[in-house]
Amino acid sequence: MALDQDTFQQLLDTVSRFVTERLIPNEDRMEAEDRVPPDVLAEMKEIGLFALTIPEEYGGLSLGMEEEALVLMEVGKASCAFRSAFATTIGIGSQGLVMDGTEEQRRRYLPRLASGEIIGSFCLTEPNVGSDSASVRTRAVRDGDSYVINGTKRFITNAPEAGVFTVFARTGGEGAAGISAFLVDASTPGLSLGKIDKKMGQKGSHTCDVIFDDCRVPRDALLGGEENKGFKTAMKVLDRGRLHIAAACVGTAERLIADSLNYAMSRKQFSKAIAEFQLVQAMLADSRMEAYAARCMVLDAARRRDAGENVTTLASCSKLFSTEMLGRVADRAVQIHGGSGYIADFKVERFYRDVRLFRLYEGTSQIQQIIIAKNMMKEAAC
DSSP states (O other), X not given: OOSOHHHXXXXXXXXXXXXXXXXXXXXXXXXXXXXXXXHHHHHHHHTXXXXXXXXXXXXXXXXXXXXXXXXXXXXTTSOHHHHHHXXXXXXXXXXXXXXXOOHHHHHHHHHHHHHTSSOEEEEOOBTTBSSOGGGOOOEEEEXXXXXXXXXXXXXXXXXXXXXXXEEEEXXXXXXXXXXXXXXXXXXXXXXXXXXXXXXXXOTTOOEEEEEXXXXXXXXXXXXXXXXXXXXXXXXXXXXXXXXXXXXXXXXHHHHHHHHHHHHHHHOEETTEEGGGSHHHHHHHHHHHHHHHHHHHHHHHHHHHHHTTXXXXXXXXXXXXXXXXXXXXXXXXXXXXXXXXXXXXXXXXXXHHHHGGGGGTTTSOHHHHHHHHHHHHHXXXXX
């Protein structure tokens, strides 16, 4: 961590105030405009949200995983699309570069990512390649001092706003061992975008196809300068990304619990607040318990990662539990609000739709179960 404890606490307090004073009051505006308001986005860059995890020598804040998780728990208390605006830049859109990029590649991109001048995006999923990410079909063929990329990537978060893409393409044989990663500028000829996807929720966060049609990139666009190392990079990036998502889910759950408690204490039926009824209390208590368990789980895994432990299993445990927990908390929040919870005037309706995505991207819940079980068997066999 580049920041001392006092400075980090100041950052955390700043983020918390920003969420309360700027993000939450602009939730309806973002929903109506289907974009993060430009003035709010500029403030996000100004307070350093795009720089959180980027190394200090490239203009970032060098936060460790635990510190990142604590920040995300605050940001998660606002509508999900606010986090998404900078999440790919500090997470999957930059961490491959941080972990495995050459010094020249880092100096070219990281300072601009940290300032928010450009947004990073991560191109792994394809129309016929989702959970089976080792089956990437996009191909990069060496041609002199260049590579020519052909293929389509799907559901790419922040693609319409991105300035640079980390693109996974096949340079070798079948399977994980034949995949390489490339850094591709959004302005590169042969790169185009599909129409923006119309999603169930998360208005203001955009995804679309990224299409490569004889897209020629220089040899130095190969991440780390080595072929066939891309899949390992992707898996390392996703380990961190899963803890990032789990932390955000904790924050969102805490927001929903607070909103539900406030509603239950003010809404009266049968001449008393519905919070006085034990069945409502049970729903509140179950949500509080699960959110607390998720917070403990995420912070423990984050500390272990910062200490240098392999946390692949724990990251999957955290992502699986936290995202599933949030789905249950959101469902209870709607139930506590009753008919009002189904009406767009109340924020729980939006959150109910928004949080469904967390169980799908960066590895579905079922993929997390498979990872956990396979690692358990591997450890038992040693």
